[in-house]
Amino acid sequence: MSLRIVRPGLLTTVQDRGRFGLQHFGVVPCGPMDPVALELANALVGNRGDEAALEITLLGPEIAFESDALVALCGAEMEARAGGAPMPTDRPVLLEKGTVLNARRATLGSRAYLAVAGGIAIDPVLGSRSTYLPARFGGLQGRALRAGDGLPLIGRVSAISQGRYESLQGKKTFGRLRSVSWSAPALTLPAREPIVIHAMAGRHHALFDAAARRAFFEATWKVTPDSNRMGFRLAGPVLARAEAGEIISEPTCLGTVQVPPNGLPIALMADHQTTGGYPKIAEIAAADVPRLAQLAPGGAVQFARCTLEQAGELRRVLRQRVDAARRALAWDYR
Amino acid sequence: MYAEFGDSRTAASGGVDLETNQSLQALAAALRARGLPWVRDIVPALCGVAVHFDPFHPALPARVLEEFPALLEDAFKAAGKFEDSGRTVEVPVCYDAIYALDMDEVSGTTRLSPSQIQKLHVSSKHLVLMVGFSPGQPYIGGLDPKLAVPRRATPRTVMPAGSVAIANAQTAVYPYETPGGWSIIGRTPLRVFDPAREPASLFAPGDRVHFIPISRDEFESLA
Numbered sequence: 196m197s198l199r200i201v202r203p204g205l206l207t208t209v210q211d212r213g214r215f216g217l218q219h220f221g222v223v224p225c226g227p228m229d230p231v232a233l234e235l236a237n238a239l240v241g242n243r244g245d246e247a248a249l250e251i252t253l254l255g256p257e258i259a260f261e262s263d264a265l266v267a268l269c270g271a272e273m274e275a276r277a278g279g280a281p282m283p284t285d286r287p288v289l290l291e292k293g294t295v296l297n298a299r300r301a302t303l304g305s306r307a308y309l310a311v312a313g314g315i316a317i318d319p320v321l322g323s324r325s326t327y328l329p330a331r332f333g334g335l336q337g338r339a340l341r342a343g344d345g346l347p348l349i350g351r352v353s354a355i356s357q358g359r360y361e362s363l364q365g366k367k368t369f370g371r372l373r374s375v376s377w378s379a380p381a382l383t384l385p386a387r388e389p390i391v392i393h394a395m396a397g398r399h400h401a402l403f404d405a406a407a408r409r410a411f412f413e414a415t416w417k418v419t420p421d422s423n424r425m426g427f428r429l430a431g432p433v434l435a436r437a438e439a440g441e442i443i444s445e446p447t448c449l450g451t452v453q454v455p456p457n458g459l460p461i462a463l464m465a466d467h468q469t470t471g472g473y474p475k476i477a478e479i480a481a482a483d484v485p486r487l488a489q490l491a492p493g494g495a496v497q498f499a500r501c502t503l504e505q506a507g508e509l510r511r512v513l514r515q516r517v518d519a520a521r522r523a524l525a526w527d528y529r
Numbered sequence: 530m531y532a533e534f535g536d537s538r539t540a541a542s543g544g545v546d547l548e549t550n551q552s553l554q555a556l557a558a559a560l561r562a563r564g565l566p567w568v569r570d571i572v573p574a575l576c577g578v579a580v581h582f583d584p585f586h587p588a589l590p591a592r593v594l595e596e597f598p599a600l601l602e603d604a605f606k607a608a609g610k611f612e613d614s615g616r617t618v619e620v621p622v623c624y625d626a627i628y629a630l631d632m633d634e635v636s637g638t639t640r641l642s643p644s645q646i647q648k649l650h651v652s653s654k655h656l657v658l659m660v661g662f663s664p665g666q667p668y669i670g671g672l673d674p675k676l677a678v679p680r681r682a683t684p685r686t687v688m689p690a691g692s693v694a695i696a697n698a699q700t701a702v703y704p705y706e707t708p709g710g711w712s713i714i715g716r717t718p719l720r721v722f723d724p725a726r727e728p729a730s731l732f733a734p735g736d737r738v739h740f741i742p743i744s745r746d747e748f749e750s751l752a
Contacts, residue, residue, distance in 0.1 A: 218570035218581065219557070220730040221664045221704075221722075320724045330664045330705060332724045441680075444661065444668065446572045446579030470574055470661035481584040503594055510584050 197262045197348035198311065200340045204256035204298065206424075209315050209334035209346070210308075211247040214323035218446075218469050225325040225333065228306050228424060228465050228488035231517055232270030235379045236310035238524050239267035239287045241359040246314025247324035249340075251307040253491060255298020256340065258309075260290050264348065265312040265356035269379065271304030271489060280370035285378040289360040291371075292353070304384040305491040312356045313349035328424060329466055379520050382513070383485045389415045389495035392483045393509060395502065397452060397475035399442065407434035411452075411460070411476055412500045420492040424466040427487065429496070433458035434476060444472040450479035452498075464488060480506035482513040546576075547670065550658050553578050554734050555611035559604040567593075573734060574659045575668060613656060614735035620702065620717050622693050622740045623748040624650075628716035631681070635695070635712050638678045646714060647742060649673040655700060655738035660730060663707060665722025667732035669700040684710035691716045693740070700740075702732070715740075718752035 200207070210233065213226025227233040227250055237244050249256075255273050260266075268275060268284045275282035277296045282288065290296065301307065317324055317335060326334025335344060349355070360366075360373060367376040400408060416429040434454050447453065451463045453473040460476060465488075479487065480501055490496060501509070550573075557573035560580065567586035572579040580597075582589060590596055624647040626632060632643050639646065653673045660667050672695060680696045685708060688694065692703040694711035701711055704721035721731050732738070743751070 215569040217664075218572045218579075219660065219734070221661045221666050222729075224569070321729060327664075329707075330722070443575050444659075445574050445577045446661070448579065448581060468662045469572060470659070507594075514585050 197260070197264070197352055198315075198346045199259045199261060200342055200344040200346070201257040201259055201295065203340045203342055203344070204251055205254040206252040207256045207340045208250050208326040208328065209247050209317060209324055209340075210250045210326060211314075211324045212245045213465075214321055214325055214327070214333065217321060221469050222321065222327070222330075223465075223467055223469050224449075225323070225327050225424075225465055227308065229270050229308070229383050229485040231383050231485045231513070232306070232381075232489075233308045233310070234517060235285070235382075235520060235524075236267045236269035236308040237314075238521050239269065239285070239379055240265045240310050240312045241287075242310060242312065242314055246310065247317065247334075248308050248310040248315065251298055251309060253301050253305050255300070255307065257295060257297045260292060260294050260296070262292050262348065263353040263356050264290050265359050266290055266296070267310050268298070268307055269310070269381075270307040270383070271301040272381075272384070273301050273307050274299040278371050280372055283369050283372065283374045283378070285381060286375050287360065287363060289356060289373040301491065304381075304489040305494075306489060311348055311352070312359055313352050316347040316349045327466070377523075379524060380516075382516055382520070383489050385486065385489055385494065389497045390486060390490060391497050391499050392487050393480040393501040393506060394452065394477040394483075394498045395480065395506060396500065397477045399474035400476055402436055402438070402474050403454070403476055404435050404437045407432075407436075407458075407476075410434060412498050414497070416460070416496050416498075418490050418492050418494045418496065422492055424464055426461040426463050426467055427490070429460045429462065431459070434460060436474065442472050442474050444470045447471045447475075448478065450481060450484045451475050452477040452479065462487060480509050482506070482509035547656075547658075549576055550670070551611045551735075552605075552608070555608035556601070556604055558611065559608035560601075562607075563604065572661070574661060611735065613737055614733055616733070616735075617737045617739060618657075618732060619739045619741055620693075620719060620731075621743045621747070621751060622715040622717050623743050623745055624715040625745050625748075627745065628689075628692075628748070629714045630685075630692075631694075631712035632714055634681075635676070635678055635714060639676060641675065646676060649676055650695070650700070650714060651740050651742055653700075655740070657732050657734050657736040657738060658699070659734055660732055663703075663705050664724075665704040665730040665732065667702055667721075667736075667738075669702075669732075669738055670698060672698050672700055674698070678712055680710040681712060684708055685713075688713065689716065691718060691721070693717055700738075716748070718748050
């Protein structure tokens with residue numbers, strides 16, 4: 196074991212890019228709530244991008260490293276300390292064997308990703324290391340991490356970490372921590388609330404009455420405390436249907452906004468059910484799902500109506516920004 | 530027969546009847562056979578097929594959603610006839626009151642005795658129409674119309690794993706303990722989904738299903 200959980204935090208799970216190709220058996224991809232932050236965290240430690248990392252939620256864990264490890268903490272800004280000093284974030288940090296990382300509280304955003312050179316070396320289940328909490332498989336025994344859990348890193352993690360650190364440009368120490376003077380940009384954190392999330396009218400948009408159709412795109416919605424990796428429940432005006440009637444169960448997607456009979460919308464997130472029978476008022480633009488995922492309970496969001504073409508453009512812009520950030524890191528890795 | 534869904538997924542849809550469901554299964558198979566690298570998941574459901582794609586895949590056509598109807602049409606033409614998977618899944622079920630939590634209610638609604646309900650459920654010609662909601666959960670059509678009951682007004686917060694439940698014209702078998710609004714008439718000791726098993730899912734679309742009544746003792750010895 197090379198990484199030991201001293202204190203688990205609120206909800207810390209193992210996630211890689213996700214488990215694809217099994218939705219026709221009811222198996223949702225899971226994976227990171229904020230795939231952009233995970234991708235950057237992996238890139239910062241020299242991983243190819245599909246390695247497993249830890250997803251940290253709101254209250255971070257305390258983790259003891261039992262070998263040297265090159266790590267990067269991305270996504271939500273955390274009050275994190277390592278080896279008794281503030282932990283530099285959004286950049287590679289070489290932690291020495293015996294270092295304790297204490298991630299504490301998120302001060303901006305809600306989900307941080309801790310990547311380690313070589314990834315978390317647990318066995319994949321059905322092709323992925325992502326934790327599937329509702330079905331209790333994947334990750335570490337299909338559950339959130341607990342105090343005392345040990346997670347294996349790759350065999351040569353010390354040598355690989357030191358080698359990768361040596362290859363970095365712009366080295367800088369922060370107290371006793373070895374890191375670099377540059378950092379990756381945060382692309383998904385909420386700048387100012389309410390955040391604006393783009394969404395298209397959903398398949399059942401026309402089934403809602405005029406007031407509901409207007410309210411969805413005009414109201415400020417609050418993420419409720421019972422939101423989780425399956426879905427964000429939103430508090431705001433009650434959305435009424437023009438006429439009742441059952442919807443036949445049909446596939447749901449990441450970013451689908453469905454409205455159960457109580458009239459309060461639920462945005463489906465990484466662990467959502469693969470099919471559902473509630474009407475869909477909207478579909479969130481794929482590029483904006485990671486930013487919504489960073490909103491903490493109590494956070495405010497407005498939906499801006501967009502077209503399919505605009506959603507495509509948002510996607511291309513986000514991809515360009517992630518690629519630009521990655522190229523900058525690759526240059527530093529030589 | 531075609532509807533847009535969002536910018537990382539798209540769907541085809543039709544009505545909910547056996548013929549539509551079977552043509553959608555055939556369509557899903559034909560799409561799968563194309564082996565498109567940017568397609569992540571193809572999900573045939575009761576009356577629609579969702580196609581999930583990687584919105585950031587380098588090979589994703591720039592105008593994928595505009596081009597998709599033509600691609601669907603090609604796949605429809607290439608699709609063979611789908612009747613069933615050729616498999617029959619035997620599912621032992623204990624219909625005893627200890628597991629059949631809603632049997633009394635179903636009995637009241639249908640005016641049938643629990644033993645008549647069991648007999649009609651066993652003799653219905655069941656066919657898996659889709660697998661969805663949670664891993665391995667089958668939506669099984671073919672329920673005898675005499676057993677058609679609406680969804681419960683108040684869903685149960687807990688449906689025990691293995692629950693065999695009915696609503697409208699269908700039967701579901703719950704792989705995991707989840708909330709649910711269907712009426713429970715029995716329980717199977719089988720593991721519906723096991724990621725360590727090959728195949729992990731007991732059921733696949735197009736499977737015929739035989740429910741086989743077992744006693745409480747048999748249930749306990751199999752569980």
